[in-house]
Amino acid sequence: MFNPSRLTLARHRRGLSSRALAEKAGITPVTLSRIENGKNAPDPDTLYKLSLTLDFPEDFFLGDVYEAPSPDGVSFRSLSAMTARERDASKAAAPLAYMVQDWVDARFNLPQADLLDLSAERDPAAAARALREHWTLGEQPVSHMIKLMETKGIRIFSLAEETLNVDGYSCWRDDAPYIFLNTMKSAERSRFDCAHELGHLVLHRHGGPGQGKQAELEAQQFAASFLMPEADIRAKLPFISSLNDILHAKKRWGVSVSALAYRLHKLNIISDWQYRGIVIEIGKRGYRTTEPNGLPREESAVWKMVLEDLWKERLTKREIATDLKLPFIEVEKLLFGLLQSPVNETETSRNKSPHLTIVGV
Numbered sequence: 001m002f003n004p005s006r007l008t009l010a011r012h013r014r015g016l017s018s019r020a021l022a023e024k025a026g027i028t029p030v031t032l033s034r035i036e037n038g039k040n041a042p043d044p045d046t047l048y049k050l051s052l053t054l055d056f057p058e059d060f061f062l063g064d065v066y067e068a069p070s071p072d073g074v075s076f077r078s079l080s081a082m083t084a085r086e087r088d089a090s091k092a093a094a095p096l097a098y099m100v101q102d103w104v105d106a107r108f109n110l111p112q113a114d115l116l117d118l119s120a121e122r123d124p125a126a127a128a129r130a131l132r133e134h135w136t137l138g139e140q141p142v143s144h145m146i147k148l149m150e151t152k153g154i155r156i157f158s159l160a161e162e163t164l165n166v167d168g169y170s171c172w173r174d175d176a177p178y179i180f181l182n183t184m185k186s187a188e189r190s191r192f193d194c195a196h197e198l199g200h201l202v203l204h205r206h207g208g209p210g211q212g213k214q215a216e217l218e219a220q221q222f223a224a225s226f227l228m229p230e231a232d233i234r235a236k237l238p239f240i241s242s243l244n245d246i247l248h249a250k251k252r253w254g255v256s257v258s259a260l261a262y263r264l265h266k267l268n269i270i271s272d273w274q275y276r277g278i279v280i281e282i283g284k285r286g287y288r289t290t291e292p293n294g295l296p297r298e299e300s301a302v303w304k305m306v307l308e309d310l311w312k313e314r315l316t317k318r319e320i321a322t323d324l325k326l327p328f329i330e331v332e333k334l335l336f337g338l339l340q341s342p343v344n345e346t347e348t349s350r351n352k353s354p355h356l357t358i359v360g361v
Helices: 004-013 018-025 029-036 044-054 058-062 084-091 093-105 124-134 145-151 187-203 213-227 230-236 243-253 257-266 272-284 301-312 317-324 328-335
Strands: 155-159 168-173 176-182
Touching: 004 029, 004 044, 004 058, 004 084, 004 093, 018 029, 018 044, 029 044, 044 058, 084 093, 093 155, 093 176, 093 317, 093 328, 124 187, 124 213, 145 155, 145 187, 145 301, 155 328, 168 187, 176 187, 187 213, 213 257, 230 243, 243 257, 243 272, 257 272, 301 317, 317 328
Parallel strands: 155 176
Antiparallel strands: 168 176
């Protein structure tokens, strides 16, 4: 049977209002409203028009009720800069990611979540230290955030939203943590976004985004402490004489020059006067929009190995999309930016059982 909720999901994913979809599909707004509200099922011709306009297979709209994050279970960062359309389109990626993840989980044994519930911890820096201790990271920098998150059971997906207003978001699905990252950002910014969302997962699992600016501030403080441990910062950068010192040092922690300058200021390693001068210099050099000495973008180890194993069975992302009745582009977007290196398809027997080995960080 036709599932009207899937029509709403596809419309949100395409960033269309009801009126815009009706106009593009060549049907009346009243007709679309009755279909989307479940009062009428579309006739075959109307279903064809909606499918064509939204670029979703017709069978997608005949599927079961989909699973979506709870309204108060998604943590967004830049709500002030984000339009409602951008927010809805980004959130609509989560149910599609759940479908892909369930397809993969039925075939592979991926790591289970190994996070702490630190919602009772009032100091984000202390929470970051506690999680680092739990993961036995010591005070050393994290060399690869995405791989670390994956080994700890966090499901990572990308948001190819073609907007800088969406940094990313995180949510819990039962006992499985998810992080969605906007891959349009620099590698350094993406690492910080990942740590920021990790902060939400461990600090605000029970509170959701309703805590507003305070929750965002706590996640920001958590990310800075997690990526740039105070002891390591003080050991390697006991004093700063110029912006160039920060430029040379930022690679160690894999952060932007602005993030490291801000961290140094918060730790009182540089004074208010020094920080103001450095911020001005960062602006003059154009480092707010273009990251100097940029790092290569991090790749997903899990998705690369999953797809390599599937390709040995002559299964590709296109087959995943077909099985799930999803547009291929949606599966592609969910992994966009997480797989930079091409992976060759290998001719092997279909009888081989899929096997996945999770590597450490």
